[in-house]
Amino acid sequence: MGSSQYVIFSLGEEEYGINISHAQEIIRIPEQITKIPNMPAYIDGVFNLRGKVIPIIDLKKRFDFAQTGRNADNRLLVIDLDNMLVGTIVDDVSEVLMIDDASIENLYSEIAGIGKNCIQGICNMGNRLILLLDALKMKDEVFQNN
Amino acid sequence: MIALSELNSCKAFAEAIAAYVPGGIFFGYIDGDTITWAKSSDDFTVDVLKVGYKMAADTAAMQAINQNKTITKEVPRSVYGIRLLVIAIPVANESGHTVGSLMIAFPKLHPVAASFNDFAPIVAEMFHEGAFLYMTDLNQIAYRQASAKFDMPALTVGYRLTPDDLPYKVIQSKQPMAYEIDESKYGVPVYITAYPLFEDDHVVATFGLFLPKATASTLQEMANNLEYGLSGISAAIEELTSSASEIHTNEQSLNESIKEIIDITEQINDVSAFIKEIADETKMLGLNAAIEAARAGDAGRGFGVVAEEIRKLSDQSKSTVPKINELTNNIKIKVDEASKKSQSSLSSSQEQAAATEEITASIQEISAMSEELVKIAKQL
Numbered sequence: 001m002g003s004s005q006y007v008i009f010s011l012g013e014e015e016y017g018i019n020i021s022h023a024q025e026i027i028r029i030p031e032q033i034t035k036i037p038n039m040p041a042y043i044d045g046v047f048n049l050r051g052k053v054i055p056i057i058d059l060k061k062r063f064d065f066a067q068t069g070r071n072a073d074n075r076l077l078v079i080d081l082d083n084m085l086v087g088t089i090v091d092d093v094s095e096v097l098m099i100d101d102a103s104i105e106n107l108y109s110e111i112a113g114i115g116k117n118c119i120q121g122i123c124n125m126g127n128r129l130i131l132l133l134d135a136l137k138m139k140d141e142v143f144q145n146n
Numbered sequence: 147m148i149a150l151s152e153l154n155s156c157k158a159f160a161e162a163i164a165a166y167v168p169g170g171i172f173f174g175y176i177d178g179d180t181i182t183w184a185k186s187s188d189d190f191t192v193d194v195l196k197v198g199y200k201m202a203a204d205t206a207a208m209q210a211i212n213q214n215k216t217i218t219k220e221v222p223r224s225v226y227g228i229r230l231l232v233i234a235i236p237v238a239n240e241s242g243h244t245v246g247s248l249m250i251a252f253p254k255l256h257p258v259a260a261s262f263n264d265f266a267p268i269v270a271e272m273f274h275e276g277a278f279l280y281m282t283d284l285n286q287i288a289y290r291q292a293s294a295k296f297d298m299p300a301l302t303v304g305y306r307l308t309p310d311d312l313p314y315k316v317i318q319s320k321q322p323m324a325y326e327i328d329e330s331k332y333g334v335p336v337y338i339t340a341y342p343l344f345e346d347d348h349v350v351a352t353f354g355l356f357l358p359k360a361t362a363s364t365l366q367e368m369a370n371n372l373e374y375g376l377s378g379i380s381a382a383i384e385e386l387t388s389s390a391s392e393i394h395t396n397e398q399s400l401n402e403s404i405k406e407i408i409d410i411t412e413q414i415n416d417v418s419a420f421i422k423e424i425a426d427e428t429k430m431l432g433l434n435a436a437i438e439a440a441r442a443g444d445a446g447r448g449f450g451v452v453a454e455e456i457r458k459l460s461d462q463s464k465s466t467v468p469k470i471n472e473l474t475n476n477i478k479i480k481v482d483e484a485s486k487k488s489q490s491s492l493s494s495s496q497e498q499a500a501a502t503e504e505i506t507a508s509i510q511e512i513s514a515m516s517e518e519l520v521k522i523a524k525q526l
Binding site: 005007020021023024025026027028073075093095096 | 426429430433434436437440441450453454457
């Protein structure tokens, strides 16, 4: 048992975390996003990150949030999904947190299956619960056409 | 011509009626040149005309004897101290010789003088503040009548007129005269009149009034005081008006200052927005540095600590922003309150200015009335 660092961000009221090894960098939402026709609604388009063309996913849309509005605190968290760079629009990136593996509770696979989601587990920190995302499952989920 | 034998009848008749003749009457019998019998009314006597007095040759009595006819003569005041109308009827004995004369004398009085004692006491009481009535002959006061409320004690019967006295001037000018003198002479302001009384186109007497004018004088004084007081009030109101306009100006500049303060708080908000921007940027830098440090593995550990510190600092600076905003909002709220208050005092001062204008108008009306009052008081 060890511990790893997670980048913590929020979507709506909830806090999410993603292993720092998948995090590439955090930038402001690019002003110029190129739309791509015939794409699901949660794909915002693509943009140019220092010469690389990277797709942008609106996670809140992807996770079917009722409120998907944006504000000045929105950030683009560029994550590395198995050697594929993806920009995800999140509400705010708050910190980098060292999380003990012991504090991570795994969801029952039945529940995980029902939710069809990519949550690796929940970090219980007493007064805050952080949903930890599984980057590899997310890649499958994000790019499967449903 | 009266027969000597009838003389006793005449005397009896005279003694019977003497008391009833209005104004008085004198009867006397002159035997030769000497009064041997006299009878007069109780209220009319001529001191010298007594039994034993010898009549001068130029008297009516002696002329009646000498000329043997009835003589009627007016005797001036210089002879007996009083003007008389004298009738002398010769008296003859049985042989037809005139031996004496019956003398009848009436005091010769102007009708006003004759009735003075009847009307003066009544008239004197008819005046609100009382009155003093008098009548003079050509030299002195002959009749006086004080009222219950007013008297001129110095003016006694027999007071000799001096050229300063109004009746003296009236006798000289033969014109009615009147004037008012202030309280310095008699203690109260007095209105004095004198009218000449004529007989056969000659001034023989004067009649006049002294009317105290205390009420009119008090009224006049009060009216003057009122006018003086009102002019003081107008001056005070003028000052009030000018200070009201000063308040107005001050309130306007206060409003300007308040607007400037609001502008400054907006600028503070801009600055704090800038601080938030920098804090956001720093936070992102810190996070990215943390990601880089993690990627560097053990070698990046120290850098990761620095990155975390940077991120914490950025959080702290960001947390000051809402505090600043709260402060500037409080400033705005207070300044808005101040602005509303200054607006309301501005409108109050405008109302005040309007009110003082109304007061000024009213004061002007009252001033005009008090001037009128002064005029009326002077005419009273």
